[in-house]
Amino acid sequence: MKKRKSLLKKTLLSCLMACSLSSALAEGINIIPQPVRLEQQAGSFRLTSSAVIGYQAGLKEHAEYLQQVLSQSTGWDFRLVEGKNQGDIRLALSPDKAQGKAEGYQLDVKPGRIVLYGTDKGGVFYGIQTLLQLFPAEIYSSQRQKGVDWTAPAVSVFDAPERPWRGMMLDVARYFFDKEFVKKYIDMMAMYKLNKLQFHLIDDSGWRLEIKKYPRLTEIGAWAGPDTHRLGGYYTQEDIKELIAYGQLRNVEIIPEIEFPAHMLSAVAAYPWLSCTGLQHEVPVQHFISRDLLCVGKESSYQFLSDVLDETVSLFPSHYINIGGDEAVYDRWKECPKCQEVMKREGLTKASDLQGYLTNVVADMMKKKDRTVVGWEEIIQRGKVNHPVVALMWHNVGDTIQATKTGHKAILTPATHMYLDFPESGTPGEIKAAGWMPPISVEKCYSMEVNDYSPESTVLGVQGCFWSDQFIHGTVLQELPLLNENRSENYAEYLTFPRLLAVSEVAWSKMSRRDYKDFSNRLSHHYARLDYKGCNYRVPEPQIVSMKEQADGKLEFTLAPSVAGAEIVYTTDGRYPNIHSPRYTGPVTVDNKSDFHAMTLVTDRHYSLPIYFAPDYSAYKQYGTFTAEWKPLQIQTVMTPWRFECTGKISGNGTYEVTFIRTKGQNNLKLGTLQLLKREEKLAEVVQSGTASEAAPAVTYRFKVDAFEAGTPFFVEVQACGEGGNETSGLVFIKKVED
Ligand SMILES: [Zn+2]
Numbered sequence: 001m002k003k004r005k006s007l008l009k010k011t012l013l014s015c016l017m018a019c020s021l022s023s024a025l026a027e028g029i030n031i032i033p034q035p036v037r038l039e040q041q042a043g044s045f046r047l048t049s050s051a052v053i054g055y056q057a058g059l060k061e062h063a064e065y066l067q068q069v070l071s072q073s074t075g076w077d078f079r080l081v082e083g084k085n086q087g088d089i090r091l092a093l094s095p096d097k098a099q100g101k102a103e104g105y106q107l108d109v110k111p112g113r114i115v116l117y118g119t120d121k122g123g124v125f126y127g128i129q130t131l132l133q134l135f136p137a138e139i140y141s142s143q144r145q146k147g148v149d150w151t152a153p154a155v156s157v158f159d160a161p162e163r164p165w166r167g168m169m170l171d172v173a174r175y176f177f178d179k180e181f182v183k184k185y186i187d188m189m190a191m192y193k194l195n196k197l198q199f200h201l202i203d204d205s206g207w208r209l210e211i212k213k214y215p216r217l218t219e220i221g222a223w224a225g226p227d228t229h230r231l232g233g234y235y236t237q238e239d240i241k242e243l244i245a246y247g248q249l250r251n252v253e254i255i256p257e258i259e260f261p262a263h264m265l266s267a268v269a270a271y272p273w274l275s276c277t278g279l280q281h282e283v284p285v286q287h288f289i290s291r292d293l294l295c296v297g298k299e300s301s302y303q304f305l306s307d308v309l310d311e312t313v314s315l316f317p318s319h320y321i322n323i324g325g326d327e328a329v330y331d332r333w334k335e336c337p338k339c340q341e342v343m344k345r346e347g348l349t350k351a352s353d354l355q356g357y358l359t360n361v362v363a364d365m366m367k368k369k370d371r372t373v374v375g376w377e378e379i380i381q382r383g384k385v386n387h388p389v390v391a392l393m394w395h396n397v398g399d400t401i402q403a404t405k406t407g408h409k410a411i412l413t414p415a416t417h418m419y420l421d422f423p424e425s426g427t428p429g430e431i432k433a434a435g436w437m438p439p440i441s442v443e444k445c446y447s448m449e450v451n452d453y454s455p456e457s458t459v460l461g462v463q464g465c466f467w468s469d470q471f472i473h474g475t476v477l478q479e480l481p482l483l484n485e486n487r488s489e490n491y492a493e494y495l496t497f498p499r500l501l502a503v504s505e506v507a508w509s510k511m512s513r514r515d516y517k518d519f520s521n522r523l524s525h526h527y528a529r530l531d532y533k534g535c536n537y538r539v540p541e542p543q544i545v546s547m548k549e550q551a552d553g554k555l556e557f558t559l560a561p562s563v564a565g566a567e568i569v570y571t572t573d574g575r576y577p578n579i580h581s582p583r584y585t586g587p588v589t590v591d592n593k594s595d596f597h598a599m600t601l602v603t604d605r606h607y608s609l610p611i612y613f614a615p616d617y618s619a620y621k622q623y624g625t626f627t628a629e630w631k632p633l634q635i636q637t638v639m640t641p642w643r644f645e646c647t648g649k650i651s652g653n654g655t656y657e658v659t660f661i662r663t664k665g666q667n668n669l670k671l672g673t674l675q676l677l678k679r680e681e682k683l684a685e686v687v688q689s690g691t692a693s694e695a696a697p698a699v700t701y702r703f704k705v706d707a708f709e710a711g712t713p714f715f716v717e718v719q720a721c722g723e724g725g726n727e728t729s730g731l732v733f734i735k736k737v738e739d
Contacts, residue, residue, distance in 0.1 A: 030522035032501050033193055033508035035159035043111040047135070047150035049076035050169050054087025055682035062124050063090055063248050069132065073532075089114040089131075091124055098123060103195070103251065104160030107131060109152050119160070122251035126133070126193050130157055137528035163453045165411050165461025167196035168500065171421075173203030173259075173266075174287065175468035175636055176222075176233035181489050183246050188497075188535055190250035192504035197247060198322055198374075198392075198463065202236075204265035204290045205469075206283060208234045209256065213307045214271065221266035224283040231285065240315055255374065256316050258308060259324030261358060263291035273300060276336035287469045289712070291329050296354050297338025305640070306365060313369050320390065323362055326376035326459035327710070328355055346382075356383020380408050390460065394419075395710070397449070404458035413463040415710070416440070417448040420499050421467040424538055427612040429576075431538075433470050433495060435647040436710060446502040446516050464503035466496055490536045497530060497537035498523055516575045524564045534641040539608035542568045542584070542598050550589065555596070558587045563600050569607075570598035579604045617731070623659040623698070624735025625649050627716075632665065635726040639672055643717040644657065646734055650676070650714045655738035658716055659700045662692035665728035672719030674701045678712055691723065692730060702737070 008167035029040060055063035060082070066089070067078050084092050094117040098104025105118045105127035114131065118124030134152035138145040168189050170182065177185070186197060197504065201208045207221030235243070247254045262446050268275045268290070276295040284290075295301050313321060330351035333339040339354060346357055355378065362372045367387050373379070374390040380403050390409045393400050394397045400410045412418070415437055423438045424431040430439070450462055468488070501523055505514065520543075540562040548556045559568055568584035571577045574595045590596040597610035617626045628644035635642075650656065656676075662669055669692040676684040684703035692699045701718075722728050 028525075029134065029153060029155065029396075030525040031157075032519070032522055033505040034519070034522070035130065035157050036509075037158040039156045039383050040236040041110070042158065045109050045111060045154065047074065047152070049074070051076075051080075051089060052079045052081055053086040054081050054083055054085070054090045054464060056084045056092040057082060057337075059091045059121070059124055061094065062121065062128065065125075065249060066091070066128050066131075067560075069139070072143070073139050073141040073145050074148075074150055077148075082566050083679055088112075090116065092095050093120065093124065094347065095119050098158060098160045101160035102164065103193075104161060105130070105153050105157075107155070107157040107159075109155050109157075111154055114152075122195070123160070125190070125249070125251045126159070127157075129191055129193060130159065137525075137532050140529055140532040142534070143464060148179055153273060156212050161193065161195075161508045163450075163459075163461035163507055165196055165463065166194045166504065167198055167200035167411065167413075167461065167463030168194055168496075168503070169200055169413070169463060169465040169467075171200040171203070171258075171468040172208050173206045173468075175488055175492075176206060176208060176231075177468075177489065177492070178233065179235065179239050181492075182243055184535070185492075185496075186243070186247050186250055186252050186254075188500065188533065190252055191533070192501055193508055194500070194504055195251050195253060196320075196461075196463065197252050197254045197258055198465075199254050200259070200467075202257065202259040202266065202324070203263045204284060204288055205266075206232050206234075207266040207270065207313070209240070209258075210234060210236045211308050211311050212237070214304070214313065216270035217225050217267055220270040224285045225636075232283070236312075236641075237315055251266075253318045253320075254316065255318045255320045255322050256312050257324055258312055258321035259306065261294040261296065261325075261328075261355060262291075262328035263289070263324060263326065264294060264480070265292055266293075268292050271304070273298070274304060276332040276339060285416055289327065289709070291331055292730040293328055293330070293332050293339060294358075295336060296333065296358050297336055297340070297342050302361065305362060305529065309362070309365060313366075313371060319372060320374045321366055321371045322374040323359070323379065324375055325355065325359065325379040326394070328352075328378065329709075330354070333649045353383045355379075356385060359383075359385050359389070360387075363389055365735060374411075377403065377410075380406070392463065394465070400459060408457050408458070410552060411461055411463050412448070412450055412459060413465055414448070415465075418462070418464045419467065420445075420464050420503075421470055423495070424499070425541075425609065425612070426614065427541075427609045429609050431491070431494060434467065435645065435713065437648055440499070442499055442502050442520075444604075445499045446506060446514065446519060449512055450506065452510055452512070462503065462507040466492060468492065483669065486637050493536035494538050497535060498526065498540070501526060504560055520562070522735055524562055527563045528565065531602075531718050537564065539566075539600050539602050539606060540607045541611045542600050544611065547593070550735060554589050554591055555593060556587050556589045557598070559584055559598055561600065563602055567601045568598055569601050570596065572596055576610050579607065617733075618733065620661065620733055622735075623661065623700075623733035624657065625733060626731060627658075627734045628671065628732040629722075630731065630732070631729050632722075632726045635669065635720065635722045635728055637722050637724075637726055639721045641717050641718045642720045643677075643715050643733065645713060647675075647713045649734040650708065651736065652739075653706050653708045654702045654736050655702065657700050657702050657735045657737050658718075659698050659733045659735070660692050660718075661733070662694065662697040662728060662730040667725040667728040668693040668723040669699075669728050669730060670723050671722050674703075674716060674718040676703055676705065677715040677717060678707065678709060679715075683714075692728075697730070 097106040097117040103122040105123035107127045108115045116127040205216045218234040223230045223232040275292045333351045377391045380391045421434045542559045545558040569577045569581040572590045599610045600608040674686045686701045690699035
């Protein structure tokens, strides 16, 4: 932070020498999400210590919110006055403005006055967010910032969201984020006009919601590990009320997710009678997906759900109640005589139909309380559900039309674009995160396709998801060195930002208005805002403007900063740059692409990974996807098991081939029995032997997968050794050959 400030000061100083524009004007207008219409006018509004905030009756909380944000950064006490046409900054409700669209607003910033009309309170709040984005980035600071020219360019903005559902899911079950962090997350969502927080309160690893009728849910289910080193936590009902109020002002509806019939081992640990077997379990310390399900054959299970949902509904005013419903494996129900009785009684043919049966029972309960059920897509894919529900489509967006034909609605949250627990890149050194799908860059997230919305649309909107199973109970599998304080919170922010800004624009704007280049340019000005907000983020690599081949065969790189005001450092000798490497000032020429590395330097403690060119494996295309490589140091000279991860390369049930290809070295690689593992569970075994030699470099194994599970890590373990020495290198590819 300190360094960043001095960097900004330096920029500001040089700017003051060259020009006399305020930093906001110098930077231009960079609103995210892009407003429907914005017209810049002559002049600007200058905020002074005597400015008065006027508000229409009913908007006092909004006026106080604005007063607080402006006061803490400017250090001035702004006076509030109630009245529709009062003050220098005026907040009012006018349902006709913004064409009467919900959450819409009209904002007029003129040299002498700011007038903001919202169609509703949400619109007023969003108008305030747009206004804050017009002021210099320092406006977000919680500390007084001196020497800032507090001006906002004169504009006329007309704006309203395209879609009613603009969500984020936060997984507080695998890792317990405290109340203050949840508030910060809500605040960041609100800054970018996201309006639904799916609060993932329950999973195998923890029950986070106080339920008065079942105290053991939080006495037992919220904690893992031995008493001396308990991990976990939960929200009291008072905490929840505080969070709901915090969200309400910020137009964020908190939707509780009460997950069943799977992902609820924490409840089973507290009350073993909830499961089919009734066996005692412990809350797991490590990431674990339990096969124990809520028994649908016991009356006590329905009583439990009814009681828990009663308390949930009386606590949460949200129109929606999320019932989870994902990833149930039905073995327990198949083996349970009580569950089998229900199948017989209801005339169901498959164990999975029991989930549809259960969803109907709960949808009935919720209907009586005038609430709508939301859940993962499985809730509408396991038999007919009688009441309209909302399904979160997390696999294949293409299924949406089929799924919603029966009167249901959908929210698009495909793991391929919207799961922010995947890393942004495959660059060596990237943070360890979910790996069962390829990385999701900001551009990929931004490219998510979604149809324009109309009241008849079956798709209500878009949602990003942040799962925390990669650092369950604070144990990050691998961390960047700079994430050592509050590491889980920093880690969550690193993965969420800047991609949340892409989610925001995908959800807010019409698809036809999206333009990645323009977005990326606006985004470059938001990192300073995140810094002043105290929010960690992944620093983007510099942009490559051009990579031109010269007459002599050398390559000339021209770069541009992807963070406004940040420096770029580079190297031309193949090594990664550091903070002392040369500063980029103009085009750089290198012999080979792989010799060139450059990174964005925001401060000397906050910088990007280098620009990275993944090796070209196109010559091996017929063998499938690059999965692993071997090098002399990791190869033994006696047969030893060699294990490597192949998550993401195993993408569903089917037949696969793994091919080992020797590429260099004087020794051959001898190979023996190969196993495919899902975590530690053996899914396939191929007993064969072969040698990857200079004459016959490729050795292929073939196996079948019939127990694929999304979200779980897969590994190949093969017996291997160097023949007569370990001077051998090569590549491993995996290919799906049959569905
Ligand atoms: Zn059962």
